[in-house]
Amino acid sequence: MDDERKLTYPQAALTSLLALVAALGVGHLVAGFVGYTASPFVAVANFVIDHSPHAVVAWAEQTLQTWDKVVLKLGLAVVLVLFALLTGWLSQRKPLPGQVLIGLLGAAGVAAVYVRTDLGQIALLAPVAAVVAGLVVFTRLHLFFLPRVFFDDREGDGPDRRKVLITGVSVAAGAGVAALTGQFVGTRKNAEDSRAAVGRLVAARTAPPIPPDADFAKFGTPPFFTPSRDFYRIDTALVVPQVRTEDWSLRIHGMVDREVTYSYDDLRSRPLIERDVTLCCVSNEVGGPYISNARWLGIDLRDLLIEAGVKPGAEQMFATSVDGWTCGTPVEAALDPARGAMLALGMNGEPLPIEHGFPARIVIPGLYGYVSATKWVTELEITTWQEREAYWLNRGWGREGPVKTQSRIDAPGSAVNAGKVVVSGIAWAQHTGVAKVEIRVDQGPWQAAVLSAETSKDTWRMWWTEVDVAPGQHQVAVRATDQSGYTQTEERVGTVPDGATGLHTVSFGAR
Structure with a gap:
């Protein structure tokens, strides 16, 4: 009869999810004392950042901008939940598959902390504590949910809903308290107070x-x-x-x-x-x-x-x-x-x-x-x-990294009134200085723009000009010439290995 006992999938999934929550909470608690970035969740997320292909990093920077790290955290959380659901599905009869998977996930957390150069060896306590907590909670809950067997080989029911609710809330609350305590301890040295002082x-x-x-x-x-x-x-x-x-x-x-x-x-x-x-x-x-x-x-x-x-x-x-x-x-x-x-x-x-x-x-x-x-x-x-x-x-990035002479169009927007239209933007050639900026409308001749006063060769300069446009769609391009005599190339090159080149071009409609 023992071999026939198994958890329902909801029971198995809940077991795995609660084990995950407990592991993350305990890991975050210990990290509060040994190094905040030793929290397994933070360490693995940092590992992803450090080892992502350039194409992925560039896409995230351009598409998500300052939301890139928020999206990473949410994405990692989704992956962990899916991992927990898979663990539950594989562990309905026996806890061993889940224990093995939890151990492997814990090893990934240990490795992510180990490779960080800003943490000492004591920081490994955080992911180790996390995997221990996850294994203990998973094993105990798996046993808790299994139907009981009586001496006459009759199979009884598993725990009733009240016990399940109490147990689930208790584990989740304990993990939450642990995580909040770790967050408080890890950030108690708030730099904002020091900055104000x-x-x-x-x-x-x-x-x-x-x-x-x-x-x-x-x-x-x-x-x-x-x-x-x-x-x-x-x-x-x-x-x-x-x-x-x-x-x-x-x-x-x-x-x-x-x-x-x-x-x-x-x-x-x-x-x-x-x-x-x-x-x-x-x-x-x-x-x-x-x-x-x-x-x-x-x-x-x-x-x-x-x-x-x-x-x-x-x-x-x-x-x-x-x-x-x-x-x-x-x-x-x-x-x-x-x-x-x-x-x-x-x-x-x-x-x-x-x-x-x-x-x-x-x-x-x-x-x-x-x-x-x-x-x-x-x-x-x-x-x-x-x-x-x-x-x-x-x-794969270059070694020297000198800033390239560049320019950008900031106005007009997507739609303007026909007639006199202001075109404006910025240009930069740090440590060399901008000498002139020119624009071209609809592949016409280049015409000089008005430059703002130069305050330093190490700062950007603003520019503007006014053009006459008829109703319809138009395209404007800009180029800058620096004080060494170099004019921006029209050749479009990506950011790797040492910065993008090409002319910024925008389209707008006139009505």
Whole structure:
């Protein structure tokens, strides 16, 4: 009779789902004490981000934009639920298939935590605790749901609905309490309070004032300064790191005369400088949105590197973020006094927003962010290209990453009135400077646009012009020429390996 006993599929599915919930809750609880990103769910999601094919990453960035990580979490949750349902279906008669599958899933969680460079070995306790909790709950519930067998070989009923309800609610509630406790413990060092305590940052060397005609927002361009809340954000952090100033330090080591470590107070007490710098992401397609401009406040990075003493033969400044992300920058760019590389502490008149790198980040004009803009930076290793390979470099991206001369059309929209039409947008050639912008309507001749005042070669410039259009459909293209004499190529190239090229073209209707 024993061999004939089995769970109904709803019972088996509930058993697996409750085991999954218990595993995730306990794993999140332990992660609160040993490292927040050691939570199995977070670790596996981060693993997916780190190992997804470029085509998938590019599609997510372009299509989902800032919702990409939310969609990833939802997608992973759906996969886990389907996995639990499959486990239940395979385990209606015996718990062994489910136990094996739970063990395999747990091993994946352990592996995802093990490969993270920002976590120590103690962090493995989180996925181990998760798999133990999942196995215990699954085994106990499987036994709980099995019909009882009496001495005379009669098969009894399984637990009644009241017991099922009480048991299910108890397990789910326990898992929820565990997860919430882990969330509270893991985020109790809230960086927002630390950020508020920094107070006002004051520059000893201020940036030049912005002239009134620095932007053409009235003609449809973005404002000269991008508000911090609107500044584009592209990073691999599934969970935004919460780093307090009192816990943060910056270590410079490797091919240097002396290893140095700076606390936040060490850096804040120095004379601070202001610079207006436009940042652009290498994954920005032609005409894309991943470019923004801000006023940065911080310290000359060159000064810190000189204090450490960069040795001859050094080629790369290998930067590491608190979440383990790495970035390789040419040493000559970091040391070039004309380039103005910064360790930024502030942005747009306030301490760095947490999602943009608080307490400190790197800002190097003229280089795409993947080689120049490490957020939540904690370590700078001076080394060679052969010795260390940064996060994006071993995924097929270029090594140097200079920003390419580009331009974008922001107005008009899809429909306008025939007659005089304003066409406007932005152009950029960081560290070289924009010399002129031209537009072409319906494959006609190129005509010059009006450029906004140049405040720095490291910031974007706005442009606008007015054209006459008849009723019907029209197409407008734009190109920029930088101050070296280079004019944008019309050849359309994708973002890999070192940035897109091509002319931005938009179509609109006139009525």
